[in-house]
Amino acid sequence: MKPVIQVEHLSKAYQIGQFGTGTISRDLERFWMTKVLGKADPFLKIGETNDRTRKGNSDIVWSLKDINFEINQGEAVGIIGKNGAGKSTLLKLLSRVTGPTTGEIKVKGRIASLLEVGTGFHPELTGRENIYLNGAILGMRKKEITRKLDEIIDFSGVERYIDTPVKRYSSGMYVRLAFAVAAHLESEILIVDEVLAVGDAEFQKKCLGKMGDISKGQGRTVLFVSHNMAAVQSLCSKGIVLENGSISYNGAVEGAVAYYLKASNDNAHRVWPHQDGPQTDFLRLLEVKVLDVHNEIALNHLISNEVRIEFTYEITKEGALFTHGLNLFNNHNIHIFSSHDKDSETLLKPSVKGIYTRTIRIPGNLLADGGYTCSFAIMRYEPFQVELHEMEIVGFTIIDELDSTDIRGKYTGRIPGVVRPLLEWQ
Amino acid sequence: MKNQHQSQDWDLIIKGHTSLFDIKFKDLWHYRDLLFLFVKRDFVSFYKQTILGPLWFFIQPIFTTIVFSLVFGKLAGISTDGLPQFLFYLSGITAWNYFADCLTKTSTVFKDNANIFGKVYFPRLIIPLSIVVSNLVRFGVQLLLFFGVMVYFSLNGAAFEMTYAVFFFPVLILMMALLGLGAGLIITAITTKYKDLSFLITFGVQLLMYGTTVIYPLSAAPESFKKYIELNPMTGIIEAFRYAFLGKGEFTVWSIGYSAVFTLVVLFLGIIIFNKTEKNFVDTI
Numbered sequence: 001m002k003p004v005i006q007v008e009h010l011s012k013a014y015q016i017g018q019f020g021t022g023t024i025s026r027d028l029e030r031f032w033m034t035k036v037l038g039k040a041d042p043f044l045k046i047g048e049t050n051d052r053t054r055k056g057n058s059d060i061v062w063s064l065k066d067i068n069f070e071i072n073q074g075e076a077v078g079i080i081g082k083n084g085a086g087k088s089t090l091l092k093l094l095s096r097v098t099g100p101t102t103g104e105i106k107v108k109g110r111i112a113s114l115l116e117v118g119t120g121f122h123p124e125l126t127g128r129e130n131i132y133l134n135g136a137i138l139g140m141r142k143k144e145i146t147r148k149l150d151e152i153i154d155f156s157g158v159e160r161y162i163d164t165p166v167k168r169y170s171s172g173m174y175v176r177l178a179f180a181v182a183a184h185l186e187s188e189i190l191i192v193d194e195v196l197a198v199g200d201a202e203f204q205k206k207c208l209g210k211m212g213d214i215s216k217g218q219g220r221t222v223l224f225v226s227h228n229m230a231a232v233q234s235l236c237s238k239g240i241v242l243e244n245g246s247i248s249y250n251g252a253v254e255g256a257v258a259y260y261l262k263a264s265n266d267n268a269h270r271v272w273p274h275q276d277g278p279q280t281d282f283l284r285l286l287e288v289k290v291l292d293v294h295n296e297i298a299l300n301h302l303i304s305n306e307v308r309i310e311f312t313y314e315i316t317k318e319g320a321l322f323t324h325g326l327n328l329f330n331n332h333n334i335h336i337f338s339s340h341d342k343d344s345e346t347l348l349k350p351s352v353k354g355i356y357t358r359t360i361r362i363p364g365n366l367l368a369d370g371g372y373t374c375s376f377a378i379m380r381y382e383p384f385q386v387e388l389h390e391m392e393i394v395g396f397t398i399i400d401e402l403d404s405t406d407i408r409g410k411y412t413g414r415i416p417g418v419v420r421p422l423l424e425w426q
Numbered sequence: 427m428k429n430q431h432q433s434q435d436w437d438l439i440i441k442g443h444t445s446l447f448d449i450k451f452k453d454l455w456h457y458r459d460l461l462f463l464f465v466k467r468d469f470v471s472f473y474k475q476t477i478l479g480p481l482w483f484f485i486q487p488i489f490t491t492i493v494f495s496l497v498f499g500k501l502a503g504i505s506t507d508g509l510p511q512f513l514f515y516l517s518g519i520t521a522w523n524y525f526a527d528c529l530t531k532t533s534t535v536f537k538d539n540a541n542i543f544g545k546v547y548f549p550r551l552i553i554p555l556s557i558v559v560s561n562l563v564r565f566g567v568q569l570l571l572f573f574g575v576m577v578y579f580s581l582n583g584a585a586f587e588m589t590y591a592v593f594f595f596p597v598l599i600l601m602m603a604l605l606g607l608g609a610g611l612i613i614t615a616i617t618t619k620y621k622d623l624s625f626l627i628t629f630g631v632q633l634l635m636y637g638t639t640v641i642y643p644l645s646a647a648p649e650s651f652k653k654y655i656e657l658n659p660m661t662g663i664i665e666a667f668r669y670a671f672l673g674k675g676e677f678t679v680w681s682i683g684y685s686a687v688f689t690l691v692v693l694f695l696g697i698i699i700f701n702k703t704e705k706n707f708v709d710t711i
Binding site: 006014015092093094095096097098099100101102103104105106107108109110111113119120122124125129132133136137138139141142165 | 435436437438439440441442456457459460463464466467470471474475541542543544545546547548705706708709710
């Protein structure tokens, strides 16, 4: 098999912080050093990794560092990694939206990228006119589009409204039309980023099917970026895991998904060994753990399993009456619930010095799949006062497997909604 | 294995540093359909949901001409070189507007299209070129108005005449377009980093109009100012335009040659700076 994409020593640096004051003098200095004197760029410090939790010394951040890989013709490759790992940057470089800082990418064939479907759609233009405009933006010639017009309209399922301005479309119709254009591009390489997060379940299935056809049936190469591990696993044969701007795994997709799920466990455990945890005048946090049903620290939990969050703290002053609380947020920062520990003994008996543990159990078949973060609170009731509220204290991920039957039954598409409780139908 | 890859012919090599002169004309040609679709989009979106529709193309020059005739012609009494005031101002405004529209619209290309540029690659020059073509169509329509007014005045016995310079008219159009394009490209590239310039451009273009022979003939300018007004490359073009259609104006090989050289230099610089900026501007805007 021949490689169609070859990436060599690819790096991308971003400047963070303020642009503005001093940039002219700095630009002149940079120009003088690099172009006239031929020295290295004084504002790029090599050797720093892209880790958002650690503060670097320079205001240059390496979003990608020395990436090397090859993709062969006809392969479907999933690119996975946490937010900020460099996935989007890699896609942007591949789709030529921005240029690399160093290194190079060699490509054989045409690349089409669906970084976001519907780019360039104009609300005043009709569906048909937008097909032409969007197709041309994606690199199609006019006659190519004309040839495929019927197929595109047919796939989108909006033929009734094809001569209506798209501003009158529902958001679902809009996305269908946009995806239809992109899916019919005659390109050898297709880059797809999270398009599956839109549209209704039936259409999602159609898209997944179409992408499967593209990679398996037509021998085209697909690069697929998604947080949906189930979709990655069903579509892709290979997986690349990015971590802090470097490749940490490159191989079969099963291995990549397993590696990714394991590697991101550190979010599920926080410990403050040097008595520097969040504190009030009578209490100090020592450790927070997200536990699975076997009481082991785990980031990823199957949707049907209970999630336990265990807080360990030290009482530093006697005599306080208080209780615990927890707020849960999903990845889109939607506040899912707030829970008060209303029956806690600490509300009745004044505190005694020592180390205590309290656990909250979130039942299985309640949350939807996706990432969550929680905050921890210490409150007094009479009068009501929040003594401590620590945001994003730990996080975990709920995983829905397409073959789980508890809630899904035989349905394998996407299920929308912020929660996914198992409910009874009569 | 490695050698075999190196001998393979790649269709595209994406690199960080490329030569200043690496302008992808081949890509530009491939995307020519997109250029015309953008032009079409501009027109359709311009007069959809307006009552007067394409009539708007006429309203702006007519009203500006009326106001100029009243203010500069009647109140200030500035000479129009013996030409009917309405015709004099309309000729200046029509030509100036084409240049000014090309310049101001091109100067915000990166800002206006940041969203689409951030998602899809196509040769970025397509957008400025489509602006020039869109405005050319507009200019063509406004030119019809100008010709209509010319016919009206000539039937009423006004004293003006077309000259041989009319044959240079296509060159004049090209110069106005390319000068506006080139200057706009430079400005849009610089504004991605230094936003100040975008404030300057809106009133700068307006002020520049007073430094061009739009509301007065070059012959009426005081000697001490004249050399500065002549330094403005648009002066030569507008004077030539008037000379071609109305027979009044200073049209020499030197004045038009100066404008042509100026245009080419600005265009060349513009394309190079734009091309350099387009690669990474997504990171800074």
